[in-house]
Amino acid sequence: MVGLNSVPDVEIDPEGKFKYILVKISSTESESKLIVRGTKKAEFHPDIFAKVEPELKSSGFSCEVQGGGKIIHQPEGKSIKVFSKSTVSVCMHNGRLEFCARCGNRPGG
Numbered sequence: 009m010v011g012l013n014s015v016p017d018v019e020i021d022p023e024g025k026f027k028y029i030l031v032k033i034s035s036t037e038s039e040s041k042l043i044v045r046g047t048k049k050a051e052f053h054p055d056i057f058a059k060v061e062p063e064l065k066s067s068g069f070s071c072e073v074q075g076g077g078k079i080i081h082q083p084e085g086k087s088i089k090v091f092s093k094s095t096v097s098v099c100m101h102n103g104r105l106e107f108c109a110r111c112g113n114r115p116g117g
Contacts, residue, residue, distance in 0.1 A: 010067050010068070011035070012033065012035055012039060012040070012041050012069075015033060015041075015043060015064070015067075015069070016043070017041070017042075017043055017044065018043070018044045018045075019043075019044070019045050019046075020044065020045070020046040020047070020079060020081060021046060021047050021048050021081065022081070022083060023081050023082065023083050023084075024048050024080075024081060025048070025078065025079070025080045025081075026046050026047055026048040026050070026078065026079055026081075027046060027047075027050050027052070027053050027056060027076065027077070027078055027079075028044055028045060028046030028056070028076055028077060028078065028079050028090075029044070029045055029046070029053050029056045029057055029060075029073050029075070029076040030042055030043075030044055030073070030074045030075045030076060031043050031044075031045065031057070031060060031064075031071050031072065031073055031074065032071065032072050032073075032074050033064055033069045033070070033071045034069060034070045034071075035068065035069055042074065045059075045060050046079050053073075053076045056076075057073055075092065076092060077090065077091055077092020078090075078091055078092065079091075
């Protein structure tokens with residue numbers, strides 16, 4: 009099995025409006041991380057997971073969707089807007105914004 013660090017934290021389309029999912033991947037009970045996957049090719053959020061899950065499982069990882077939503081990525085304006093109605097939030101950890109599932113932290117806090 010490859011290590012968690014070999015899995016990119018974020019893989020999204022280079023531009024546009026599209027759906028994304030936040031996935032918790034684990035190599036052991038005590039070792040896990042959150043990753044983001046998003047694409048315009050997916051009509052529904054489960055379509056993204058249907059593509060991601062087999063790749064991760066073949067590398068020996070277990071995976072579970074933590075949430076999702078939509079992204080508007082405008083690279084020319086250096087802008088990414090993330091929005092959803094899920095339980096996922098963007099939180100501040102060690103001076104860096106990260107995706108978190110109900111951790112209780114808020115940007116700037």
